[in-house]
Amino acid sequence: MEVRVQNIRKEFSRFPALNDVSLDIRSGELIALLGPSGSGKTTLLRLIAGLESPTEGTVYFGNEDASRKTVQQRNIGFVFQHYALFRHMTVLDNVSFGLTIRPAGRRPSKADIRKRALELLDLVQLSGLEKRYPAQLSGGQRQRVALARAMAVEPNVLLLDEPFGALDAQVRKELRRWLREIHDRTGHTTVFVTHDQDEALELADRVVVMSKGKIEQIGTPDEIYDTPNSPFVFGFIGQSNILPVRVENGQLWLDDRSIGVSATGEADGPAQLYFRPHDIELLDGCGGCIAGIVTVTRRVAGTRHVELDIGATHSKVEIELPPEKVTSDHSRIAFRPTRWKLFRN
Amino acid sequence: MAHDAASHGGTGNTELVRVATSEHRLARYGLIGLALCFVGLFLVLPLAAVFTEAMRNGPGEFFTVLSDPETFSAIRLTLIVAGIAVPLNLVFGIAAAWAIAKFEFKGKAFLTTLIDLPFSVSPVISGMVFILLFGSHSLIGPWLQSHGIQILFAVPGIVLATVFVTFPFVARELIPLMQEQGTSDEEAALSLGASGWQTFWYVTLPNIKWGLLYGVLLCNARAMGEFGAVSVVSGHIRGLTNTMPLQVEILYNEYNFVAAFAVATLLALLALVTLVLKSLLEMKYSEQIAASRRH
Numbered sequence: 001m002e003v004r005v006q007n008i009r010k011e012f013s014r015f016p017a018l019n020d021v022s023l024d025i026r027s028g029e030l031i032a033l034l035g036p037s038g039s040g041k042t043t044l045l046r047l048i049a050g051l052e053s054p055t056e057g058t059v060y061f062g063n064e065d066a067s068r069k070t071v072q073q074r075n076i077g078f079v080f081q082h083y084a085l086f087r088h089m090t091v092l093d094n095v096s097f098g099l100t101i102r103p104a105g106r107r108p109s110k111a112d113i114r115k116r117a118l119e120l121l122d123l124v125q126l127s128g129l130e131k132r133y134p135a136q137l138s139g140g141q142r143q144r145v146a147l148a149r150a151m152a153v154e155p156n157v158l159l160l161d162e163p164f165g166a167l168d169a170q171v172r173k174e175l176r177r178w179l180r181e182i183h184d185r186t187g188h189t190t191v192f193v194t195h196d197q198d199e200a201l202e203l204a205d206r207v208v209v210m211s212k213g214k215i216e217q218i219g220t221p222d223e224i225y226d227t228p229n230s231p232f233v234f235g236f237i238g239q240s241n242i243l244p245v246r247v248e249n250g251q252l253w254l255d256d257r258s259i260g261v262s263a264t265g266e267a268d269g270p271a272q273l274y275f276r277p278h279d280i281e282l283l284d285g286c287g288g289c290i291a292g293i294v295t296v297t298r299r300v301a302g303t304r305h306v307e308l309d310i311g312a313t314h315s316k317v318e319i320e321l322p323p324e325k326v327t328s329d330h331s332r333i334a335f336r337p338t339r340w341k342l343f344r345n
Numbered sequence: 346m347a348h349d350a351a352s353h354g355g356t357g358n359t360e361l362v363r364v365a366t367s368e369h370r371l372a373r374y375g376l377i378g379l380a381l382c383f384v385g386l387f388l389v390l391p392l393a394a395v396f397t398e399a400m401r402n403g404p405g406e407f408f409t410v411l412s413d414p415e416t417f418s419a420i421r422l423t424l425i426v427a428g429i430a431v432p433l434n435l436v437f438g439i440a441a442a443w444a445i446a447k448f449e450f451k452g453k454a455f456l457t458t459l460i461d462l463p464f465s466v467s468p469v470i471s472g473m474v475f476i477l478l479f480g481s482h483s484l485i486g487p488w489l490q491s492h493g494i495q496i497l498f499a500v501p502g503i504v505l506a507t508v509f510v511t512f513p514f515v516a517r518e519l520i521p522l523m524q525e526q527g528t529s530d531e532e533a534a535l536s537l538g539a540s541g542w543q544t545f546w547y548v549t550l551p552n553i554k555w556g557l558l559y560g561v562l563l564c565n566a567r568a569m570g571e572f573g574a575v576s577v578v579s580g581h582i583r584g585l586t587n588t589m590p591l592q593v594e595i596l597y598n599e600y601n602f603v604a605a606f607a608v609a610t611l612l613a614l615l616a617l618v619t620l621v622l623k624s625l626l627e628m629k630y631s632e633q634i635a636a637s638r639r640h
Binding site: 049050051071072075076077078080082084085086087088097098101102146149150152153 | 534
């Protein structure tokens, strides 16, 4: 189901947690709310769920105003970071809970509930564990039960609050792919909150980057990574270098030398140059370049990270090189950014 | 490793390899002995004395004194009072713990302190409070009298005093447990469509049932054993307003030692049964209890 958030404001005892946030979620979409802690992403998720009520603004499910409905009436599926499984119930009872508590008129028969719960357990690859208690499961298994439980009620929208936050790195990666598969098979409109950019970029159809109670940028993972529209998004997503430069006649200048990058159409004046460590090319001579002395090199998986000292007044610059390119400390390297962005204050 | 450590410690040669928890043998046995002595002297010995005194003239007399009508009425009254006070405090306790643990509101700290009040005030004072409230010189005393409502020196007064004194047991047991468990289980139930009542019945209550049971056992033990507050409001009318602890005192003051200790035995047995019951439950459901704390 389509979900629209319109001009939502939320204050917690006068402290604004969300400030005029609007967001359209298309039916069947997998959306990530990404941001540092305190950015309001969890608050937004809980507002959609109905676990919080907005100070101002409206949430629509389809064409219906959902803000007037309680969390029970909204028919959503919510998955908590720490699972929140009912510890005194078996896995099967946990998954069936949403159906068994329905009033007699809307409740499927016992056999149907059991069948549906077993199907869901099969979907989340936990067949055979239906008689276990949550305490007898691993973290990853518990989160799958929580997901099956949320899907049992055929929710309008599936909301996940840092679903993999409490799991270790390996399990997290596995579950990420698996969640994408489940989503593609079931087609639920899904919103999940994460502070892990890899998770958001790998998993989501669209990523919503949030900061300080506002949406900074909404876009596909490619758009977010390749064309960040604010210094915050550039700095928050991926690695980045920031240098204070000067624009003069369509050329970029660092201190008193040109760095060999033309910025046609940019107005003259000071600006901040943002570029990623891998978006560079090495140069032999230096007709126009950024040059620096190698201070530290680190081998990280398939690349070599090189830290350069480009002059005492600037912070260190990090670039990524192919691992076969061996650089010794104190050697001199010249490069120029191939893909970059300018931001002005 | 442990053995090594002990022998090193024992010979006092070296302090190099030593487990943090292993002390000198003398120190260990000394401390254990000290603890056992203390338990024996202050717990086992008095308990044994109560039982031997009660059985001094054989089991025949033991049962004869217990079937005395005044003593019998004291036992009945104690059961009635506990039967009213414990369920009331069960409900109050859950409600108070629920409010404090799951919601944020102004005056929460004050309410928490208030719940502890009966623990910090001497029971005698608690009894006095009810005398001041309902006595013939109080504001509502004359009104009660003119309507023929007897609260002091009657069962209602005893129940009120007992409820007051035993109020904190259930709430105190539940508040930390509920706070630790947080609200996400309840939120999960609500998000799945459960009503408030269903959430409480199927999720909250099962989560706290072991703590609740423990609180109820403690509450019951105190309700049956309360002396100070009840003594002030009861009026000591024989065969009418004497509970078991009061009856013990009266019998003892009349030098009727066997009878006094016989009733005391029943109270002591209550304590023992409570403890055994609690241990049995913990043994039988240790996994569930651990799971409800872990998770």
